[in-house]
Amino acid sequence: MKLYQTLEKQLKKEPNYVTDNGELKKWVVINKAHSYDEELIGLLLDNEELKAKFFMEVKAPSASGTELVCVFKQALFVQFLEQKNYLNDSYTAYKNKVGLNIDGKYLKQRNEIALVWPFKDCVLEGGQSREEDKREEIFFNETLAQDEITQLLEAKVLTNATRYTVEGEKPLDTFKRNENGTITDNLIIKGNNLLALHSLKTAFAGKVKLIYIDPPYNTGNDSFKYNDNFNHSTWLTFMKNRLDIAKEMLSEDGTIAISIDQKEIIYLQVLCDEVFGLNHRKNVITVKRSSVSGAKVINPGVVNVSEYLVIYCKNPALWKPNKVYRKKERDERYNSFITNYEQAAENWEFSSVLDAWALSLGISKSQLKKFFKDDYEQKLNEFYFANAERIFRFAALDDNAVSSAVLKMKKESKSDSNKVYLLPREDKSTYYLYKGQAILFFSDRLLEIDGTKVFGEMITDIWDDVLPNDLHNEGGISLKKGKKPEKFIQRILQLTTNEKDIVLDFFSGSGTAGAVSHKMNRQYILVEQMNYIHNLPEARLKNVINGEQSGISKAVNWQGGGEFVYFELKKWNENFVEQIEKAASSEALLGIFAEMKAQSFLNYNVDLQKQEAHIADFKALTLTEQKQHLIALLDKNQLYVNLSSMNDTEFAVTAAEKQITQDFYQLRK
Numbered sequence: 103m104k105l106y107q108t109l110e111k112q113l114k115k116e117p118n119y120v121t122d123n124g125e126l127k128k129w130v131v132i133n134k135a136h137s138y139d140e141e142l143i144g145l146l147l148d149n150e151e152l153k154a155k156f157f158m159e160v161k162a163p164s165a166s167g168t169e170l171v172c173v174f175k176q177a178l179f180v181q182f183l184e185q186k187n188y189l190n191d192s193y194t195a196y197k198n199k200v201g202l203n204i205d206g207k208y209l210k211q212r213n214e215i216a217l218v219w220p221f222k223d224c225v226l227e228g229g230q231s232r233e234e235d236k237r238e239e240i241f242f243n244e245t246l247a248q249d250e251i252t253q254l255l256e257a258k259v260l261t262n263a264t265r266y267t268v269e270g271e272k273p274l275d276t277f278k279r280n281e282n283g284t285i286t287d288n289l290i291i292k293g294n295n296l297l298a299l300h301s302l303k304t305a306f307a308g309k310v311k312l313i314y315i316d317p318p319y320n321t322g323n324d325s326f327k328y329n330d331n332f333n334h335s336t337w338l339t340f341m342k343n344r345l346d347i348a349k350e351m352l353s354e355d356g357t358i359a360i361s362i363d364q365k366e367i368i369y370l371q372v373l374c375d376e377v378f379g380l381n382h383r384k385n386v387i388t389v390k391r392s393s394v395s396g397a398k399v400i401n402p403g404v405v406n407v408s409e410y411l412v413i414y415c416k417n418p419a420l421w422k423p424n425k426v427y428r429k430k431e432r433d434e435r436y437n438s439f440i441t442n443y444e445q446a447a448e449n450w451e452f453s454s455v456l457d458a459w460a461l462s463l464g465i466s467k468s469q470l471k472k473f474f475k476d477d478y479e480q481k482l483n484e485f486y487f488a489n490a491e492r493i494f495r496f497a498a499l500d501d502n503a504v505s506s507a508v509l510k511m512k513k514e515s516k517s518d519s520n521k522v523y524l525l526p527r528e529d530k531s532t533y534y535l536y537k538g539q540a541i542l543f544f545s546d547r548l549l550e551i552d553g554t555k556v557f558g559e560m561i562t563d564i565w566d567d568v569l570p571n572d573l574h575n576e577g578g579i580s581l582k583k584g585k586k587p588e589k590f591i592q593r594i595l596q597l598t599t600n601e602k603d604i605v606l607d608f609f610s611g612s613g614t615a616g617a618v619s620h621k622m623n624r625q626y627i628l629v630e631q632m633n634y635i636h637n638l639p640e641a642r643l644k645n646v647i648n649g650e651q652s653g654i655s656k657a658v659n660w661q662g663g664g665e666f667v668y669f670e671l672k673k674w675n676e677n678f679v680e681q682i683e684k685a686a687s688s689e690a691l692l693g694i695f696a697e698m699k700a701q702s703f704l705n706y707n708v709d710l711q712k713q714e715a716h717i718a719d720f721k722a723l724t725l726t727e728q729k730q731h732l733i734a735l736l737d738k739n740q741l742y743v744n745l746s747s748m749n750d751t752e753f754a755v756t757a758a759e760k761q762i763t764q765d766f767y768q769l770r771k
Contacts, residue, residue, distance in 0.1 A: 263669040293671030311603035355420040387411040390566040490545035552657030588653030591618040613639025703740035
């Protein structure tokens, strides 16, 4: 027993090996041992007792002849950790008891493994739950061989298909398609997003113009809360699995845009550089998300108010984003006024804008602010917009940037201050020059944005005008935090898509991407796994169809209409995963286990007789460990019903499910 205590004390010197409540993270230590972690080995070598137990000295050649080198007894160390009485933990030993072994080693200890697959999807609550109550979640790490992975990612059977229209819900008989056979329905899909993407691939690979995702940020404050050892590596693996298939979904001229914060921005860029290619990175946009106020200003230092939008394209040679403009403050350099605009341009006369405004009111310029008091700026802006064609500024011409004809006229106008010179140009605006300077009109800087004429400029890589103000009930749904503003999504769609293009969001959350796509006449596909799909994205899109007026509705003159199709991936073992997660007692879990034995598909290496023989050990585990164990028993290939199993009677696929599944995948009946 003394060796156990010595080991525990030594390992707890490393904070990363200790939980918040002071328990040793045994799973982290085992993982470190398997990877021959230098930090772990160094800790063990620092204690003579542990060094003697878990290392052996061997002779190795050196410059001086031979020297003794310590070799880590990895197998012995791991075996020691997995003993039943190690730190009073019975879970690992119990799990070993109920599994098969080969030559004295359990399958997970052998090397016939093709891929280590971080599989936390069954308990992940998407990207929109980070504002909810913080809670610890179990980390499930499944180890799957390559043939199992191929089976896992097979297309799935569809169920609960419904069409939603202005008239209400209708049974779905068939999907609408265009002349090329591509589905044209807007889709909302409930199911694991990785598996849903692989099912969607059969119908939409190479056809999606924009993928926008707002994934979990891995901040430690959201539902994507891993043990410290997995913070970056597992998050990146989780993302890579999805980005690989996302790339296949994009059209050659397509774009993927990912919202992220400062914690993972660098890791995400490296990952996307690998998946899409370094020269496919088009923009990294800084997005202002909040103001300098509240709790953020309590701590000293730089106040963080920004997030990021990372943009990559599928094929740089074909990527052609649209020009997008934003409103900006009026440029004060536009301060000159043409008093006789109706006359020929050669005879124009000028004054200041303020002089012209005062004259139109019959007062002196000095009386303007007193005359309008609190409305001064508003009334001045109104005067600017009402007289935009008369208002201008002078601008110097760069001799190296203009044609010889313009240069010639510049010299003439410079020597003649009595008139304005004009140089008409075919298919271009006319040059107006006075005293060697160009006349630039205020009217040429006005743009129609969201249905209103404003003074504008092209967008840059800093977006500080799409703040999430008053978003609590945008879209007719209530969500305190986490939603992206419709104006923010609108800008992304304006930049990267045109009407009828397909937009995909497989971290649907509150459904903002779908709502904006619907209002902007884009086709959309939303994927969400959690049950809040019904009271967030599904409910929101129903509101959009019925003409709700929040967000960008007024800007795009949204009047309602349209429709979408809802369906689910048909669950099997996933039903048991969800039941296990909700269970509040060991008694409830034992009831679920009884159903699992009768109806679920268990892993091939589970020995039920041993399971029953050691049921007392199972009852001795904590509730969390019991949940972890039952989920580990389930065959993850059978979370959902595979398309190849559609006709197997044990899955009880109904005639309606078969019909809509065959129609989606365009299978012969």
